Amino acid sequence: MKGRKESSFDIHLASNLSHKLCKKTKVKSTLEPQNATPVYPPFIFRPTQEKPPSEPQVTEEDKLQAIPKRPESGFSSIDSFVRWCHEAINAESTFVVDSQGFVISNCGALPDEHSEGVGAELSYALEQLNRISDKENRLLCVNLDYDKQHIYGFQVAESDEEHFILGVVTRTPLEHRLKEAIMRTTAEVLPAIG
């Protein structure tokens, strides 16, 4: 046709589609084949005038409420402290290991066979990392993110030689505020009852 060049609109695509949709066709297209198949971007409606929902205002009161309250009577033992941490974090497993890597208290599901010895490994990892830390800038926490689990080790040094580690295994990462609260509480409580 006279306006054949106009067929670059989508005539080739249309022709191909008509052949595809025809089960019994014996007609062969005489239109020159065109390799470039148009790619249609998906239509996703995003109103341009609508402002994105703003972050909810977090007040100081909210922040305080997000941090679990300590029992008024304090912690009578490491076990009660571990239990409090476990519930506050909603962890899968919470435990305390000493500087030798021995579990001295635990709560929740024990780590499965792949995580066996996680306390000892955590203790070893912190010991190695302590070597690159200076005394003015002490290591407080390590965080290992796996596909399905997150392991946290909160370190409390009682002396240069002796330290405790609060280990936590969770399904979801800890919020920063909660992590800070646990770190602060651990540092404060654990040496006193350890």
Place this chain on the structure above:
Amino acid sequence: MKNKIAIISTKGGTGKTTSALNLAVVFAERGRSVLLVDLDPQGAIGHSLAKGDTEWVGLADYLMGRAPLETAIIATKLSTLSILPRGKLDPVDIVQYEMALQSVDSIAKIIEAVDADFDCIFFDTPSGLGLVTRTALKIADFVILPLQAEPLALRSIGQTLRVIDHVKTNENESLELLGILATMVQLGEEASFNVMSTVWSGFATVFETVIPRAQVFSAASEAGLPIAFLGGRIPPEARRFEALATEIEDRIALLGGCIGETDERPQRELV
């Protein structure tokens, strides 16, 4: 019944309603029990038959609970042809009407309720490829694509074919393209001839029958009648719709279907 035929086109003014109405009449005159459903929110079938916006009850009235389905389906003077018109609808409410048409399978349920009463059902659809057209394609067994024989229509045919392909692949795998129907053909005009040349040489499933641009359609529109119902000599365009109906029957048969009676017959003796 597996003869639900949607007539769709993204472009307006291609002859969807004219084709739907005149084909429905031909099949009905052949003794087939036919329902013509007006899915066009503008009520194009009603307008073609010179009915005003509030003259007929129909689909809108049924969907709003104002009329039972039996009342909404209009019997015609052609005993085998029934029409489910759009019904009484304020143009202001067309958006809500379109949403109602495509929601919770409204049309599918209506068609399911009357399916057994008809040999074939034609859906006349609005121009475009929006909700109503998609709804029709989802429940149809076959689709006919009228193509106005002019360059602008040819340029947009890819859009319609793409949607048919998409629906067949993702939503209604039993949907079959019966054919592309060239309408308003003027082979004496270069542009129209060129379009037909491109279509005949490059596209599959083009009906051999073409509908020419003819004065008789305006006369029928003015009288509010299908062309076969105009008085005087039977116009050749009416014969074309008969030929088109035969082609449609043949194509449906080729695809393993059948409209009404089969064409099987017992062996006979000649002498």
